Structures are given as structure tokens and as C-alpha cells.
Amino acid sequence: MSERKSPLKVIPAVSEDQLVQVLADLLKRCSQEALDRQGKFSVGLSGGSLIQLLTKALKLGSFNTDKWVFFFCDERYVPLDDGESTYGAYKAEWQTHLPGIRETQFVRADPTKSLDDCAAEYEAKVKDQVGCGCLPQFDLLLLGMGPDGHTCSLFPEQPATLQETKRLVIPIRNSPKPPPERITFTLPLINNARDVTFVVTGAGKASVVKRVFVDLDKEFPAAWVNPKQGQLTLIVDGGAGKEIGAL
Numbered sequence: 631m632s633e634r635k636s637p638l639k640v641i642p643a644v645s646e647d648q649l650v651q652v653l654a655d656l657l658k659r660c661s662q663e664a665l666d667r668q669g670k671f672s673v674g675l676s677g678g679s680l681i682q683l684l685t686k687a688l689k690l691g692s693f694n695t696d697k698w699v700f701f702f703c704d705e706r707y708v709p710l711d712d713g714e715s716t717y718g719a720y721k722a723e724w725q726t727h728l729p730g731i732r733e734t735q736f737v738r739a740d741p742t743k744s745l746d747d748c749a750a751e752y753e754a755k756v757k758d759q760v761g762c763g764c765l766p767q768f769d770l771l772l773l774g775m776g777p778d779g780h781t782c783s784l785f786p787e788q789p790a791t792l793q794e795t796k797r798l799v800i801p802i803r804n805s806p807k808p809p810p811e812r813i814t815f816t817l818p819l820i821n822n823a824r825d826v827t828f829v830v831t832g833a834g835k836a837s838v839v840k841r842v843f844v845d846l847d848k849e850f851p852a853a854w855v856n857p858k859q860g861q862l863t864l865i866v867d868g869g870a871g872k873e874i875g876a877l
């Protein structure tokens with residue numbers, strides 16, 4: 631157990647519609663603050679169940695996303711048109727549902743490079759485009775969490791990844807969840823963001839939600855997410871929140 635640097639804000643939602651509304655409200659606040667501050671909004675995306683929820687929130691909010699730039703908190707090391715590519719999944723969803731978002735607004739990894747070079751080059755892109763000294767500060771990171779407590783591509787079976795202090799993006803080999811090769815943001819970058827929001831749904835994750843967000847059990851990588859100065863938020867539905875008395 632250890633303390634959080636800033637208090638966790640838990641936002642429960644009784645239905646998917648409400649969860650999408652909560653996410654849209656969060657995007658509105660974070661984007662407005664970022665645009666007022668620096669005229670651009672940097673967002674780190676996760677894959678999995680977040681993709682569809684975020685698409686719905688963006689549609690609901692009818693945002694002007696011209697000055698938004700989308701990065702990937704983790705990415706699978708597969709061709710961009712592979713069904714496992716997180717970029718590919720967002721591209722397909724948004725081409726259909728959010729045609730106003732341009733492909734050039736995605737800062738994507740290059741899987742034609744070696745895995746090590748892919749991670750190193752992505753770190754260079756983050757430093758170049760998010761900037762702010764040697765440790766870039768994202769305006770918002772949207773994170774998911776697996777039933778094993780992994781977040782981004784930081785897995786409980788690979789605890790050494792949680793000890794990384796220098797690199798901001800690292801290669802992952804032998805990921806316990808397929809595909810085996812990935813790249814991922816590391817804790818120094820994650821914990822430097824202004825806003826970090828987990829979106830977790832489904833009763834299958836209820837016990838790990840408690841272990842991570844209430845017990846702060848460091849066995850689970852998600853429990854290491856602890857923004858230094860930023861706000862940590864957990865958006866849960868009734869299933870995922872049922873063991874923390876969120877609803």
C-alpha cells in the first residue's frame with residue numbers, strides 16, 4: 631500500500647449512456663483547458679473496450695477537434711491494417727463515425743521498423759510534439775485496465791517494466807495478452823500527465839478495481855498510476871464499480 635499523490639476522483643455511471651456522457655463532459659473540460667492554455671490538446675488513447683465508448687462520447691459532444699492530437703498510450707506491434715492494431719481500430723471507427731477527424735491528427739507508431747526502433751522513434755515523436763522540457767506532459771491520458779490489472783501494455787507478469795525510469799516508451803516482448811509484441815508508455819510519462827482517466831466496465835473487473843483503486847495493491851500495474859501533480863479519475867459502470875460502493 632502507498633498513498634496517492636492526488637485524491638482519486640471516482641465517477642460511477644448507471645448505464646452506458648451515462649458513462650458516455652461523463653466521458654464527453656471530461657473531454658469538454660480537459661480540451662477547453664488545454665486549448666485556453668496552449669492552443670492544442672494532446673490526448674493519449676488506449677485500445678480495447680475504450681475505442682467504442684470514446685467514439686460515442688466524441689459523437690455526443692460534437693466537439694471541434696481541429697486542434698486535438700491523438701497519441702497511443704500503447705500499441706500492438708503489428709501492421710497498421712492488422713485487426714489487432716489499435717491505430718487501425720480507431721481509424722476504422724472514426725472514418726465511419728467521426729469523419730471530421732483527419733488521419734494527420736494521429737501520431738502513430740511505425741511497425742515497419744524493428745521493435746526497439748519503433749519504441750524509440752515513438753518516444754522521439756512524443757518529445758517533439760508534446761514537448762514541455764525533457765519530460766513531456768500530456769493534457770489527458772485515457773487508460774483501460776484488463777481483468778489482470780494491466781494498463782497500457784504494462785503487465786503483472788513483467789514487473790521490471792514498472793521500474794523504468796529513463797525511457798518514456800519501451801518495447802514489450804512476450805506479452806501475456808496477444809499479440810506478444812507491443813510498445814507502451816512507461817510510468818514516468820504516464821504519471822507526468824495533467825489528467826489521467828481510467829475507463830473500466832464490466833462485473834468481471836469488479837474485484838481488480840477494488841484491489842487497484844481502494845487497496846492500492848502494487849501487484850497490479852494499474853495501481854502504479856499515480857500522477858505527480860495531475861488529476862486521477864476512475865469512470866466505472868455499475869458492474870466494475872460494485873465492490874467499491876461506487877453506486
Ligand SMILES: O=C1O[C@H](COP(=O)(O)O)[C@@H](O)[C@H](O)[C@H]1O
Nearest residue numbers: 676677678679680774775776782
Ligand atoms: O491489450 C490491451 O488491453 C487494455 C485493456 O483492454 P480492455 O478491452 O479490457 O478495456 C487496453 O487498455 C490496452 O490499450 C490494450 O492494448
